[in-house]
Amino acid sequence: MFQKTMCMTLLAVAIGVPFMATAQESRSITVVVPEQPDSMEACNAATSNISRVLSRNVNESLTLIDPSNGEITPYLALSWERVSDLTWRFKLRENVKFHDGADFNADAVVFNIERLMNRNLDCSTRTVAFGGLDLTARSVDPTTVEISTGTASPIFPTLASTIKLVSPNTPVEITRTSIGTGPYQLDSWRQGENVQLKRFDGYWGDAPQVEKVTYVWRSESSIRAAMVAAGEADLSPYIARQDATNTETDTAYLNAETSNMRIDTTVAPLTDVRVRKALNLALDREALRTAIFGESTVPAVQLVTEAVLGYNPELKLWEYNPEEAKRLVAEAEADGVDVTVPMTIIARPNIYPNASEAVEALMAMWGEVGLTFTAQNFEIADWLKYLRKPFPENIGPNVQQEQHDNGKGDAIFTIYNKYHSQGTVSKLNDPKLDALIEKGQAATGEERKAAFQEVFRYLHEDIVADVPLFHMVGYARISSNIVWTPNLQTNNEINLSEITFKN
Amino acid sequence: MLTYIIRRASHSLIALVGLLMLVFFLSRLTGDPASVLLPVDATAAQRIEFAARHGLDDSLIVQFGSYLKDLVQFDFGMSLRQQRGAMEPALEAFPHTLQLAFVTMLLALPLAVCLGALAANRPGSLFDRITTILTLAGASAPTFWIAVLAVLFFSLSLGWLPTSGTGTIAHWVLPVGVLMLRPVGLLAQVVRTTMVGAINSPYVKTAWAKGVPRSQILFVHVLRNSLLPLVSVAGDLTVSMVNGAVIVETIFGWPGIGALLLNAIIERDFAVVQACILLTACSIFILNIVIDLIYAFLDPRIRYS
Numbered sequence: 001m002f003q004k005t006m007c008m009t010l011l012a013v014a015i016g017v018p019f020m021a022t023a024q025e026s027r028s029i030t031v032v033v034p035e036q037p038d039s040m041e042a043c044n045a046a047t048s049n050i051s052r053v054l055s056r057n058v059n060e061s062l063t064l065i066d067p068s069n070g071e072i073t074p075y076l077a078l079s080w081e082r083v084s085d086l087t088w089r090f091k092l093r094e095n096v097k098f099h100d101g102a103d104f105n106a107d108a109v110v111f112n113i114e115r116l117m118n119r120n121l122d123c124s125t126r127t128v129a130f131g132g133l134d135l136t137a138r139s140v141d142p143t144t145v146e147i148s149t150g151t152a153s154p155i156f157p158t159l160a161s162t163i164k165l166v167s168p169n170t171p172v173e174i175t176r177t178s179i180g181t182g183p184y185q186l187d188s189w190r191q192g193e194n195v196q197l198k199r200f201d202g203y204w205g206d207a208p209q210v211e212k213v214t215y216v217w218r219s220e221s222s223i224r225a226a227m228v229a230a231g232e233a234d235l236s237p238y239i240a241r242q243d244a245t246n247t248e249t250d251t252a253y254l255n256a257e258t259s260n261m262r263i264d265t266t267v268a269p270l271t272d273v274r275v276r277k278a279l280n281l282a283l284d285r286e287a288l289r290t291a292i293f294g295e296s297t298v299p300a301v302q303l304v305t306e307a308v309l310g311y312n313p314e315l316k317l318w319e320y321n322p323e324e325a326k327r328l329v330a331e332a333e334a335d336g337v338d339v340t341v342p343m344t345i346i347a348r349p350n351i352y353p354n355a356s357e358a359v360e361a362l363m364a365m366w367g368e369v370g371l372t373f374t375a376q377n378f379e380i381a382d383w384l385k386y387l388r389k390p391f392p393e394n395i396g397p398n399v400q401q402e403q404h405d406n407g408k409g410d411a412i413f414t415i416y417n418k419y420h421s422q423g424t425v426s427k428l429n430d431p432k433l434d435a436l437i438e439k440g441q442a443a444t445g446e447e448r449k450a451a452f453q454e455v456f457r458y459l460h461e462d463i464v465a466d467v468p469l470f471h472m473v474g475y476a477r478i479s480s481n482i483v484w485t486p487n488l489q490t491n492n493e494i495n496l497s498e499i500t501f502k503n
Numbered sequence: 504m505l506t507y508i509i510r511r512a513s514h515s516l517i518a519l520v521g522l523l524m525l526v527f528f529l530s531r532l533t534g535d536p537a538s539v540l541l542p543v544d545a546t547a548a549q550r551i552e553f554a555a556r557h558g559l560d561d562s563l564i565v566q567f568g569s570y571l572k573d574l575v576q577f578d579f580g581m582s583l584r585q586q587r588g589a590m591e592p593a594l595e596a597f598p599h600t601l602q603l604a605f606v607t608m609l610l611a612l613p614l615a616v617c618l619g620a621l622a623a624n625r626p627g628s629l630f631d632r633i634t635t636i637l638t639l640a641g642a643s644a645p646t647f648w649i650a651v652l653a654v655l656f657f658s659l660s661l662g663w664l665p666t667s668g669t670g671t672i673a674h675w676v677l678p679v680g681v682l683m684l685r686p687v688g689l690l691a692q693v694v695r696t697t698m699v700g701a702i703n704s705p706y707v708k709t710a711w712a713k714g715v716p717r718s719q720i721l722f723v724h725v726l727r728n729s730l731l732p733l734v735s736v737a738g739d740l741t742v743s744m745v746n747g748a749v750i751v752e753t754i755f756g757w758p759g760i761g762a763l764l765l766n767a768i769i770e771r772d773f774a775v776v777q778a779c780i781l782l783t784a785c786s787i788f789i790l791n792i793v794i795d796l797i798y799a800f801l802d803p804r805i806r807y808s
Contacts, residue, residue: 039585119556122556127541127549128544131549191758192595192758193668219762220651222651222654223666223755226659226666227667230659230662230665232668380769381533381535381539381771384534389547390547417544424543424544424545424546424547
């Protein structure tokens with residue numbers, strides 16, 4: 001009897017106790033995300049699966065974009081000034097240490113700039129933010145550094161927010177660890193299982209409440225949601241709409257993505273602005289919002305949110321007016337435009353939740369005003385062939401389903417590539433538009449803002465290059481023992497310092 | 504036997520080279536890694552630079568030649584996504600898949616044999632009918648649906664088991680339980696069908712006439728003669744699990760090779776795709792030899808020379 005009892009006890013210990021041990025120790029949390037990080041290389045923090053672990057937690061930058069208004073604020077740099085067209089001078093924060101004890105100073109910044117620009121390293125940050133720039137840096141004194149951009153870059157302080165700084169002791173090769181100045185340091189990385197961060201006691205700022213963080217990854221949204229519900233995780237910032245069913249723990253947030261249909265303005269009948277306006281007027285966005293995109297989404301009139309410099313608040317949403325759409329189509333037809341030609345929607349089924357249903361609904365609504373569309377679904381690599389230059393030839397009139405994310409705070413990251421004649425994904429070739437974009441690109445402050453607002457007005461009212469759909473939302477599940485608010489940056493970063501405990 | 508193994512190994516080597524060739528060229532048909540790995544806004548110049556740095560601008564024949572040359576030196580290429588040797592993630596993931604496959608088969612085989620044998624004992628009985636319905640349902644139920652349902656019921660409603668992950672014995676229960684359903688269903692049906700056929704054989708009737716106990720007839724004479732098809736089907740099922748139980752690994756966050764391979768295909772990380780397939784192909788080759796040896800052990804008429 002004794003032996004049997006002992007055996008049962010040991011079995012219970014073997015099965016139950018380790019499982020129970022996954023419940024959180026005090027001041028520790030578990031965050032469940034969709035995918036594991038590819039690496040821990042800070043120069044690849046433009047990749048979201050890396051950024052969600054490193055950005056603002058392990059590695060910090062010279063400047064910071066305020067997610068509430070898109071303004072650039074001091075971070076490891078206290079101030080900055082433009083000393084010439086090509087050069088910016090940054091005054092650095094003092095008494096900051098890297099996790100390995102190295103000093104954060106001008107030499108460390110110089111090291112980071114040289115490492116970022118090293119062409120032997122595949123750095124996504126260099127590709128995303130510094131495509132046309134050739135950065136060089138010079139230490140003026142321990143707390144002052146000058147960075148030259150090679151080509152004039154009025155928004156370099158904005159771009160500097162993307163450079164996640166690493167210790168000068170980091171090798172000049174891609175690494176699978178990262179030593180920064182952030183409030184957390186990398187503790188362990190069990191391949192395929194989890195990443196653990198622990199609080200850095202020598203942090204220059206306020207100590208965060210959470211002492212230890214474990215990142216785990218599950219690709220299934222329902223499992224991520226279930227983990228928080230079961231108490232195995234405290235936070236899942238990314239769950240699907242259908243899994244966000246608990247009003248006490250689940251919250252929706254604008255995530256900087258905007259869904260859109262890009263119109264190919266180079267092929268008839270889409271060369272006619274009346275047909276392009278009809279595409280917009282034919283859509284019942286309210287029905288689309290409630291039935292397909294989700295009630296928390298916000299109808300869009302431009303591809304950036306109000307937190308981006310250059311957002312134009314004056315633009316009016318397209319009204320739902322199928323009669324006017326029919327009239328415009330008829331008018332175009334009367335002028336000799338063949339509006340009966342079948343058109344194509346270049347679709348990507350998983351680009352956002354319910355993307356296929358959205359395409360079906362759009363085809364039906366456009367069909368009702370006399371415009372015939374069929375959908376062609378593509379996997380990402382083939383879909384990209386249609387999205388960017390050089391465009392395939394003889395594909396006929398088409399609109400392309402897409403989603404655009406501008407979390408960088410400045411409209412140029414949207415406008416240039418999407419609308420300038422030299423943009424990588426632009427179907428437009430309008431000299432007036434090019435001039436407007438270039439004017440804004442060279443300007444700073446209010447002048448820049450006004451120029452970009454004018455670009456959006458021109459695009460919306462005169463060119464009608466898009467069928468903007470919705471500013472999209474993400475859904476987060478947050479356990480009842482912590483407090484955290486997602487924001488526009490949440491797609492790319494989870495600021496662990498903002499998490500507090502209720503008790 | 505050694506000659507047989509050497510001959511099988513040489514045949515497998517030829518098949519392996521063919522497979523690698525197929526995987527190499529077919530994967531390149533799925534698209535350019537530069538287009539998927541670089542941001543949408545990457546310029547043409549950046550894509551050209553990326554392709555040049557990773558040898559993606561060479562002709563496919565030149566790339567394949569370099570691949571084979573590196574392969575014979577045990578250089579399996581670099582993962583463009585993880586930026587480390589492609590075999591490293593494959594070797595990290597594979598033991599997890601092997602463990603899952605073997606534990607599943609270890610539990611599924613005896614259970615399926617017992618169920619199948621008992622069902623065959625009295626065909627048409629209530630036990631036989633219930634077993635047939637349950638095993639057929641288990642074999643045909645969609646794994647994805649069962650897995651999610653199992654999490655909702657056992658983890659969320661009852662709170663008995665963790666939803667996913669690894670680390671404790673409790674973490675094994677749901678993935679193994681879900682993964683077992685299909686093999687138990689299929690194997691039980693195989694055992695039942697072959698045993699029902701064997702029960703009507705003259706040698707069994709002779710055994711009845713001689714008064715051999717029922718259990719001895721069933722589990723010694725009949726079962727032994729039903730083992731060959733069981734080994735065949737069990738071998739196939741094990742091979743498919745060694746290839747990666749993609750759905751179970753994905754849902755339960757099991758860090759196996761199936762989930763790794765799926766991600767590598769989506770991300771056009773060709774070197775990792777090739778490393779995963781090379782590793783699983785070699786294992787399947789070894790597994791097939793083991794199955795052949797089991798055949799010879801079970802049926803003395805089978806001789807390999």
